[in-house]
Amino acid sequence: MPKKHRSKKSKQKPGLSPGTVVYTGQKETQKLFIEAFNYSPNHSSEKELLAIEDAYAYKSERDTEVTWININGLNHTNAIEKIGEHYNIHPLILEDIANTSQRPKMDEFNDYISINMKMLYYDKDKGLISEQISLILGHNYVLTFQEAEGDVFDELRERIRHGKGRIRTMGSDYLFYALIDSIVDHYYVIIETLGDKIEELEDNLFNGTAKDNIPTQIQDLKREILRVRRSIFPLRDIINRIEKNEHPLIDTKTLPFFQDVYDHTTQVNENTEVYREMVWGLMDMYMTTLSNKMNEVVKVLTIMSTVFIPLTFIAGIYGMNFDHMPELHHQYSYPILLIIMIVMVAFMIYYFKRKRWL
Known part of the structure; x- marks a missing residue:
């Protein structure tokens, strides 16, 4: 936004004799x-x-x-x-x-x-x-x-x-x-x-x-x-x-x-x-109002982060490069893990709504 400059209010020069009639307005072309x-x-x-x-x-x-x-x-x-x-x-x-x-x-x-x-x-x-x-x-x-x-x-x-x-x-x-x-x-x-x-x-x-x-x-x-x-x-x-x-x-x-x-x-x-x-x-x-809008944004971002933190934790554990890890070679480990993640997300969303955070 361009900066507004205040217009000069007075055109009266300092040092004039008291009683000197000087017009200080902006309408110089006004007819009498x-x-x-x-x-x-x-x-x-x-x-x-x-x-x-x-x-x-x-x-x-x-x-x-x-x-x-x-x-x-x-x-x-x-x-x-x-x-x-x-x-x-x-x-x-x-x-x-x-x-x-x-x-x-x-x-x-x-x-x-x-x-x-x-x-x-x-x-x-x-x-x-x-x-x-x-x-x-x-x-x-x-x-x-x-x-x-x-x-x-x-x-x-x-x-x-x-x-x-x-x-x-x-x-x-x-x-x-x-x-x-x-x-x-x-x-x-x-x-x-x-x-x-x-x-x-x-x-x-x-x-x-x-x-x-x-x-x-x-x-x-x-x-x-x-x-x-x-x-x-x-x-x-x-x-x-x-x-x-x-x-x-x-x-x-x-x-x-x-x-x-x-x-x-x-x-x-x-x-x-x-x-x-x-x-x-x-x-x-x-x-x-601006602060409330910002709080709403922060609340949504916080809830999203809270939901994905345990999922990241689980994915981080199973992303480690260890050969001898329980359930690593189990046939149904991957779908079971996905189901657990989905259940966790659903439970957290239900809990947030119950608390009226959503």
Whole structure:
């Protein structure tokens, strides 16, 4: 099996000035895509923006409108710096936005809250995909920065377009919650997929239908669970901070919804820990199955050796070159000897079966 080499995770050079925006991911050719949603209880509008400067006009101080600007393409660091300068986002926050290896974290300022998260989903060809996403909550606006196109917010977009639920009657803090909730809810899909994979491997091991590459499958599954755990585990503390914090941007009416997200993250974390233990158990189960198969082979070989040892002993005695040996010149010595050997083999096989060794 060829040795797998780990890809270089970070492209950020040491010694750069703090706050330098450097994209550390692999999607260098991603096109810049910007969409803006602007809504109030009575109307909603959405538009694809052609340039980052077009997003400046959406910064509104009107309490009746909420703006969501979604930016896809973290490799366009110049656009990130421009939007950050317009919304007075700290350079260190912009640096974290472009750093795809950033651990999930939360930063609080007087006029905005920033959260870095991982958006997880499965691709049929590439397997588990972990994508960097950053959310910034400000006064009547939310900014989201995604590494590439494609996300888990389609249902949320439909709710905004058609005024479903309470999304258009609440403020930007509720939109902030709804985005986080959509990401966390999709974690359940990941957990369910992992559970199906574990059950399939368990069934194959129990039924004896496991393929030769079962150790590789278990190792890949273990890596996936560790990636999911690294993405989800810190999020519980982040949601807990939001829930217990008294930041002016988050209304007290929205706090119960964050409590619900906290409960979901707790449940997902618990399931992840359970699956992590189950995967370790799968490796032990595989090694036990392998050992049992080896024991069966050794048992058969041992029984065969035990059966042939007395036959070899008898044949060895009569194979000695002595002229004066009892029964050597007897007419029926050879068939008698064969009968004795057959009886011995039959008796030993009967004895082994009686002892349930066969």
